[in-house]
Amino acid sequence: MPDLSTVPGSAIADVFDWAATPLGAAATWPPALRTAAGMVLHSRQAMCVMWGAELRLLFNDGYRELLGARAHDSAAMLGRPFRDVWPELAESGGAILDEALRGQATGAVEDYPFTVERNGYPERIYVTFFTSPIHDEAGAIAGLMVTCVETTARVESRNQRDDALERLRLLDRIGEATRVASDPRAIMDEATRLLGEHLRVTRVAYADLEPDNDRFTIRHDWRVAGAISTVGVYSLDLFGSRATSNLRIGRTLVIDDVDRDLAPGDGDGMFNSIGIKAIICCPLVKAGRLAAMMAVHQVAPRRWTAEELALVEAVVERCWAHIERVRSTEALREADRHKSEFLAVLAHELRNPLAPIRNGLELLRLRGGNETVARVGAMMDRQLSHMTHLINDLLDIARVSSGKIVLHREAADLGAIVATAVEAGMPALDAAGHRLTVDLPETPLPVEADAVRIAQVIGNLLTNAVKYTPPGGAIRIAAHVDEGEAVVSVADNGIGIPAESLDAVFEMFTQVARSVERSNGGLGIGLSLVRRLMALHGGTVAAASAGPGQGSTFTIRLPLAGALPRPAGPSAAQAADGAARPLRILIADDNVDAAQSLSDLLALSGHETRVAADGAAALHLAARFMPEVVFLDIGMPGMDGYETARRLRRLPGLAAVRLAALTGWGAAEDRARARAAGFDHHLLKPAIPADVSAVLAAVGG
Known part of the structure; x- marks a missing residue:
């Protein structure tokens, strides 16, 4: 390595081709500075010498390559101040070098970042540089020797590990933010925002493919302040033929620079129109069909990394999965809503014809008749009760499933509830010829429950025992206390249940041993309703059986409550079987049979009645007849029962009229x-005579 301290200045100019440059005065440098210059010239490492207060540069090819400056005019750069050559480094790197020149800081600066231009793209690199002072004869610092080593690969390797962890954390955040979301837009909003902020891009958009598979709809886009929204419907053709075909087969579109990577007319117009120069468009293909896309936009050219592409692909997959989950759930809710609406309409339509049948049977009972009429009437009444029970169970299942059942809890004696259920089930028991044994404790079993619903539970268990026990069988109902719970069991000696079906019997529409001879055994919803009602009460139900032919036992358990309140006196409805005097009663129902049969039934009890087929006729009759009680159907054509009720109360003299809704909507x-709307009572068709009597009794004597 030559020692420039012994070389004349002219010779140095020849060697370095520095004629007519400030380096031509190199002969006047201190020997140490000239020696350092020779070392820089011949070294393969990236090295430079900076001398004087202005830090003028002398660098070799390795240093020039490191900074991506080969295309620069080297002759014009040599000997110039550092800050003039690389002004972009002056603010951050200049301070470090100034301190080294003053002798305040020398040594290594590791992994120093800065941006250079390579292959036409800005590129961030890292270097570790070592500085050491060059002294003159007086011992003062005349310059700096700087050796640089590029550490980009090492830093990127470390950063890749960190980035990989950060990507995993990002995916976790997106998953957590979207897992509990119940709205597709909320999922899109969180996923695009988190991805956009992580990648530091201009815009992130999520799009669905339309059914024609030729158009896509951007449902939502996150964007930085000032960027326009791209939400809307677009044609896939806007991407250009080549990109569109790739997207359809699930190949991600990657564009680092729109102007360089896309041919004119091949999609560049769409991106340029929104000021975008770099794009990732990740398609999601499901079942061989393009289903969704996620696009990342950047306003400036950008070289996308493989890790960034993988991240976008992972996000669109997860985003789509969560959106589809929410949409599927919403579709199920919508289907369930339609099912509930259908069941309600079905029940209304089924209850309407049951009303005149119930009234007709009561007329036959009151008028009396021969033995055959009485027997047939009793049979029809049992079947009518069975059909009404089926309709009520079907509706209750829909209400429980949609969360529309509201329990009316109060302190009640479970023994009394059992007695009520048994009384309601006696006709079916007698018809089947079963022997019923009831074993209740002498002391009350206090529970906090909806007495009507628990009676329904026990009634369904009793009905189930009746159906699945051969004629002449034995059924036993028993109640007792066990570990702070009230327990009721319904046991039979019927067909039994296989062990593998003990839990399945509580599923919707499930019947064990369904066969032709038991095809009239119901819809298979009674036990499902039992389990759901018990769950609403905080109780349980369980089935047990020794196997086929060995009978079965169903057991319900409810938490015991405190002491029961003192029993109240009998209500007006309980104390009187109907009104104490004849009443003027108006009946309005577009079902003529239902209205007329109820009118005949009430007239048989001595009441004066009038019948109207719609709301307008009811108002006309009421103004002249001045009824004391009005039974109104809700679903009348034209003016419905609600509006009719409101207008009735506004008629002179009828503000206090007793109004009873008689309807299939329950x-x-x-x-x-x-x-x-002003109704005092709500009777569900077909109204049982006791409920009608209670309405009349409420009017008073």
Whole structure:
């Protein structure tokens, strides 16, 4: 390595081709500075010498290559101040070098980042540089010797590990943010925002493919301040033929620079129109069909990394999965809503013809008749009760499933509830010739429950025992206390249940041993309703059986409550079988048979009745007849029962008239709407005579 301290200045100019440059004065440098210059010239490492207060540069080819400056005019750069050559480094790197020149800081600066231009693209690199002072004869620092080593590969390797962990954390955040979301837009909003902020891009958009598979709809886009929204419907053709065909087969579109990577007319127009120069468009193909896309936009050219592409692909997959989950759930909710609406309409339509049948049977009972009429009437009454029970169970299942059942809890004696259920089930028991044994404790079993619903539970278990026990069988109902719980069991000696079906019997529409001879055994919803009602009460139900032919036992358990309140006196409805005097009663129902049969039934009890087929006729009759009680059907054509009720109360002299809704609509919201319209009572078709009598008794003597 030559020692420039002994070489004349002219010779140095020849060697370095530095004629007519400030380096031509190199002969006047201190020997140490000239020696350092020779070392820089011949070294294969990236080295430079900076001398004087202005840090003028002398660098070799390795240093020039490191900074991506080969295309620069080297002759014009040599000997110039550092800050003039690389102004972009002056603010951050200049301070470090100034301190080294003053002798305040020398040594190594590791993994120093800065941006250079390579292959036409800005590129971020890292270097570790070592500085050491060059002293003159007086011992003062005349310059710096700087050796640089590029550490980009090492830093990127470390960064890749860190980035991989950060990507995993990002995917976890997206998953957590979207896992509990119940709205597709909320999922899109969180996923695009988190991805956009992580990648530091201009825009992230999520799109669905339309059914024609030729158009896509951007449902949502996250964007930085000032960027326009791209939400809307577009044609896939806007991407250009080559990109569109790749997207359809699931190949990600990657564009680093729109102007360089896309031919004119091959999709560049779409991106340039929104000021975008770099794009990742990741398609998602499901079942061989393009289903969704996620696009990442950048306003400036950008060289995308493989890791960034993989991240976008992972995000669109997860985003789509969560969106489809929410959409599927919403579709199920919508289907369930339609099912509930259908069941409500079905129940209404089925209850309408049951009403005149119930009234007709009561007329036959009151008028009396021969033995055959009495027997047939009793048979029809049992079948009518069975059909009404099926309709009620079907509706209750829909209400429980949609969360529309509201329990009216109060302190009640479980023994009394059992007695009520047994009384209701006696006709079916007698018809089948079963022997019933009831074993209740002498002391009350206090529970906090909806007495009507628990009676329904026990009634369904009793009905189940009746259906699945051969004629002349034995059924036993027993109640007792066990570890702070009230326990009721319904046991039979019927067909039994296989061990593998003990839990399945509580599923919807399930019947064990369904066969032709038992095809009239019901819909298979009674036990499902039992389990759901018990769950609402915080209780349980379980089935047990020794196997086929060995009978079965169903057991319900409810938490015991405190002491029961003192029994109240009999209500007006309980104390009187109908009104104490004849009443003027108006009946309005578009079902003529139902209205007329109820009128005949009430007339038989001495009441004066009038019948109207619609709301307008009811108002006309009421103004002249001045009824004391009005039974109104809700679903009348034209003016419905709600509006008719409101207008009736506005008629002179009828503000206090007793109004009873007589309808097939029995949901909680229907009852609430009836109360709001001014009804005093809500009777569900076919109304049982006792309920009608209770309405009349409420009018008073």
